[in-house]
Amino acid sequence: MWDLTTALQATAVVAAGALAVPPVARGAGGFCAVIGLLGVLQGRTWAPTVAALGLLAWFVGHWSFAVRHGRALSVGDSAVGDR
Numbered sequence: 001m002w003d004l005t006t007a008l009q010a011t012a013v014v015a016a017g018a019l020a021v022p023p024v025a026r027g028a029g030g031f032c033a034v035i036g037l038l039g040v041l042q043g044r045t046w047a048p049t050v051a052a053l054g055l056l057a058w059f060v061g062h063w064s065f066a067v068r069h070g071r072a073l074s075v076g077d078s079a080v081g082d083r
Contacts, residue, residue, distance in 0.1 A: 007049075014053045018060035026065070029057025 018025035036051025 010049070010053060011056065014057045015060050018057045019064050022061040022065035022068070025057045025061030029054045029059075029061055033058055 014029075018029065032050050032054025034054070036047045036049070036054050039047025040051060
């Protein structure tokens with residue numbers, strides 16, 4: 001089993017990696033999220049952690065890539081792609 005310290009360290013490492021290399025984080029994060037969700041369906045104890053960290057990596061990677069390339073949306077945007 002894991003403890004809070006291990007969970008926080010894993011979260012920090014995944015988020016930092018996703019910020020550093022967004023394209024890799026999106027691919028690897030998506031893969032881990034799918035593997036984790038499939039593991040949840042099979043009742044594996046490790047699966048929720050893998051799914052959560054995969055989703056975190058995927059989300060942070062997408063966000064970081066969008067911010068770096070000027071594609072971040074705000075609440076005031078009328079539609080995706082309007083500029």
